[in-house]
Structures are given as structure tokens and as C-alpha cells.
Amino acid sequence: MPETNAEQPNPELAGLRDACPRWLTGHGRVTASRMLATIPADTGVDRYGDGGVVAELEAEVARLLGKPAAVFLPSGTMAQQAVLRVHADLRGRRTVLFHPMCHLERHEEQAYQRLHGLTGRTVGDVNRLITLADLRSVAEPAAALLIELPQRDLGGQQPDWDDLVAQCRWAAGTGAAAHLDGARLWEAAAGYGRSLEEIAALFDTVYVSFYKGIGALPGCCVAGPAEVVAQVRDWRRRMGGALFCLWPGAASALSQLAVQLPKMPGYLAHARAIAAELREVAGVRVIPDPPQTSMMHLLLATTRECFIRTARDLATEQGIWTWAAPASTPDPAIARVELSVGEATCGFTAAEAAAVIARFAA
Numbered sequence: 001m002p003e004t005n006a007e008q009p010n011p012e013l014a015g016l017r018d019a020c021p022r023w024l025t026g027h028g029r030v031t032a033s034r035m036l037a038t039i040p041a042d043t044g045v046d047r048y049g050d051g052g053v054v055a056e057l058e059a060e061v062a063r064l065l066g067k068p069a070a071v072f073l074p075s076g077t078m079a080q081q082a083v084l085r086v087h088a089d090l091r092g093r094r095t096v097l098f099h100p101m102c103h104l105e106r107h108e109e110q111a112y113q114r115l116h117g118l119t120g121r122t123v124g125d126v127n128r129l130i131t132l133a134d135l136r137s138v139a140e141p142a143a144a145l146l147i148e149l150p151q152r153d154l155g156g157q158q159p160d161w162d163d164l165v166a167q168c169r170w171a172a173g174t175g176a177a178a179h180l181d182g183a184r185l186w187e188a189a190a191g192y193g194r195s196l197e198e199i200a201a202l203f204d205t206v207y208v209s210f211y212k213g214i215g216a217l218p219g220c221c222v223a224g225p226a227e228v229v230a231q232v233r234d235w236r237r238r239m240g241g242a243l244f245c246l247w248p249g250a251a252s253a254l255s256q257l258a259v260q261l262p263k264m265p266g267y268l269a270h271a272r273a274i275a276a277e278l279r280e281v282a283g284v285r286v287i288p289d290p291p292q293t294s295m296m297h298l299l300l301a302t303t304r305e306c307f308i309r310t311a312r313d314l315a316t317e318q319g320i321w322t323w324a325a326p327a328s329t330p331d332p333a334i335a336r337v338e339l340s341v342g343e344a345t346c347g348f349t350a351a352e353a354a355a356v357i358a359r360f361a362a
Contacts, residue, residue: 016312020321024356027215028344029321035217038252045247049236057250060257061221065206066197070223071233072250073241076183076209077108080146082235083205083222085116087177088143090228095119097138098146100126101153103181118143129159132166145171148181149188149199155287155338156295158188168202178202183209183220184293190264191293204228210253213267213294214260215342219249263343267294270350271341277354283361294341299334300326300360307335310360320356335360 023029046052054072062070073079081104084096096112098104100122104112112118121142124134129151147167150156159167171178180203182188189196200206205224210216222232236242271291278284283301300307307326314320326335339345345353 016315017321017324019319020315021319022347023321023344024339024348024353025322025342026340026344027342028347035252038216038255039248040251040255043247043251045245046250048242048244049233049246052250053247053254054250057254058221060254061208062223064196064257065200065208065223067200067206067223067225069226069229070221071229071236072219072221072246072253073232073236074219074243074246074249075241076103076207076220077111078236078239078241079207079220079222079232080104080179080181081108081112081116082232082239083179083207083224083228084112084118084144084146085235086228086231087179087205088116088118089231091143091175091177093141093143093176095121095140095142096144096146097121097123097135097142097176099124099130099148099151101151102146102148103152103183104146106153127154129154129157130167132163132170135167135170142171142174142176144177144179146179146181147203148183150184150191150293150295152184152295152338155297156184156187156191156291156293157288158191158292161192161194165202177204179204180206182206184213184295186213186261186264187267187293187295190268210249210256213264213340213342214253214256216256217249217252219246219253264294267341267346270294270346271296271339273350274339274341274345274353274357277350278357281354281358281361284357296339298337298339298357299329300337300357301333302326302335302360303333304328304335307360310362314356314359322356322360 044052046054058070058072088094096118124130150158168178185208207222209220211218271294275286275290278286285299287297311322323337326337329336
């Protein structure tokens with residue numbers, strides 16, 4: 001639930017961001033110097049996505065996920081449209097099944113339909129995860145089933161492991177591809193206590209992002225069978241993603257994978273410690289509780305106006321950046337925000353983080 005998905009933030013409050021030395025969410029303030037520092041000086045450059053560090057990153061992601069091949073793309077929007085198009089073409093089917101809160105449905109202006117002629121069909125209820133019973137109610141032959149781990153707009157929830165296995169088997173049994181929207185797979189693996197390869201093995205193809213939990217420059221990979229990845233590579237070129245040089249994002253991702261992957265269990269533990277502290281705070285609800293990954297949503301007993309005022313006070317009085325504005329809810333007296341736990345969050349003890357959040361519901 002990024003600020004761009006909420007109502008427009010207060011301009012004055014947004015202007016305080018750069019002056020705040022402490023950030024409550026994620027890895028903290030994004031600066032050019034910090035991001036450039038993630039690119040090693042001896043990085044090998046590519047040419048239109050071929051060779052150099054791009055090839056190194058693709059090999060490393062394929063290894064981590066236990067897939068035959070992987071391809072680097074500049075954006076997740078491009079990546080997932082491309083791989084779903086390939087699955088549809090290979091099967092002669094146009095329908096893709098996904099949760100109502102799927103990124104393709106909510107944030108991409110139906111590009112899968114307008115650019116690729118795919119038909120999106122939402123499955124299940126908007127406020128809960130897809131179930132096997134939801135899938136069994138679908139009679140229409142589908143090209144692919146897309147599952148997001150974790151389900152970001154539901155607070156980072158993910159299905160029980162046995163349910164996940166059953167859903168992927170259902171897709172295989174109907175002739176559909178199982179595709180993983182793993183933008184936050186790094187966090188999901190820590191939540192399941194399972195390896196990346198074990199999770200990826202359930203799916204035909206996997207998309208992973210590098211700028212979110214990994215904290216690298218923008219970019220992503222799609223991993224899967226060599227013949228599918230080769231066609232995604234073709235679509236990367238057709239969709240304008242084969243830039244003359246892709247090495248900055250790839251180099252940043254490769255270096256940050258080594259730094260951040262070992263930290264994911266610690267981020268999860270800190271998220272759960274913060275949630276435990278918040279159980280004692282009136283006017284604050286954690287979704288889900290306990291967190292299933294290093295992400296959670298917070299329902300705060302406050303209005304939008306009071307929220308923005310509190311955020312301004314925290315920024316000016318304590319130098320703490322929290323959120324520019326909340327997302328709306330059906331109740332104008334309840335605000336909703338997303339707390340992703342990263343390096344910056346770990347600069348607060350669980351009690352300190354809870355105390356900051358409690359200010360919004362005071």
C-alpha cells in the first residue's frame with residue numbers, strides 16, 4: 001500500500017522527508033549516493049541486456065530459485081505481462097486467474113488486456129486469500145493461475161503451505177501454468193521457513209523484484225523453463241525493455257541479494273516483536289496478527305486530518321519520518337497504513353516503534 005496508492009499526500013508534510021534522519025519503514029530514505037554504492041566499481045557491463053553482470057544476475061537467480069533459466073527486465077509490470085502472454089500463447093488459452101487485489105488488476109490499467117489480449121478473471125473474495133474451493137468453482141479453462149506471495153494488499157498474508165501446494169497442483173491438473181508473483185518472495189520464504197528453491201518448485205514460472213525488500217535499484221527477473229524464459233526475453237525487446245545498458249540495476253541487485261537475503265529472518269522477527277508491543281496499544285490493530293512476513297498493515301483509530309498532523313509533528317519534533325498520508329477505509333475514523341520492516345525499522349526497538357505508531361491513535 002504505497003503512498004501513491006493512497007490519497008495524495010500533504011505537500012508540506014512530504015517536504016519534510018529529506019530532513020528526517022530516522023525512518024520508521026523499510027530501508028529508509030532513498031538517496032543517489034546510497035543506491036550508487038550498491039554498484040561495484042568493477043561491474044561488467046552488458047549490451048542490450050546480453051552479457052556482463054546481467055548474465056551473472058540471471059544465473060544467480062536461476063540458481064537461487066532452482067530454475068533452468070532467468071531473464072532480467074527493468075520492471076515487474078513488463079515482466080508479468082510478458083510471462084503470462086507466453087503461457088497463454090503456449091496453451092491457446094487467454095484467461096488468467098488471480099486474486100481481486102492482484103497488482104495486474106489494480107495498478108496496471110488492465111494492460112494485460114489492452115496490450116496482450118488476455119482476459120483477467122478474479123477468484124475469491126477481496127478481503128481474504130484465494131482458497132482451493134474458490135479455484136474448484138472455476139470451470140473455464142485458464143492459461144495461468146497467478147498467486148502472489150505474500151498478498152501485499154492483505155497485509156502480507158500467505159496461505160498455509162499445504163493449501164499453497166494444493167492450489168498449484170490444481171492448476172497443473174487443469175492444464176494451466178502456476179505463476180508466482182514473488183515481488184516479495186524473499187520475505188515470503190522467511191515467513192514459511194522454507195528455501196526459495198522449495199517454494200519456487202511449486203510454480204512453472206516465478207517473478208522476483210529487487211527494489212523492494214532487497215533495497216536495490218529497480219529491476220526484476222522471471223525464472224522458469226528455458227523455452228519460456230527465451231520467449232519472455234523476446235517480449236522484453238518488443239516491449240522496449242532491452243535498453244542499451246541494463247547493468248546498473250542488475251549490478252545493484254546482485255550485490256544486494258548477498259547483503260539482504262541473510263537478514264530476512266531478522267526482519268520477520270522484528271516485525272513480530274513490534275506487533276506484540278502493539279497488542280497493548282488502544283486504537284491500533286495489526287493485520288495479520290502475528291505478521292506472516294516482515295510486512296503488516298495497521299488500522300489506526302484516527303482521521304486522515306489527524307493522521308497528517310501527527311506525521312508532521314513526528315517529523316518536525318523528533319526527526320522521524322513515518323508516512324505522508326494514510327490509505328482510505330470505509331470508515332473515515334479509521335486510517336490504514338503499511339509497515340514494511342527493513343534496515344531503517346530495525347533502528348528502532350520494538351517498544352520504540354510501537355510508541356511512534358501509538359501517537360497516531362492517541
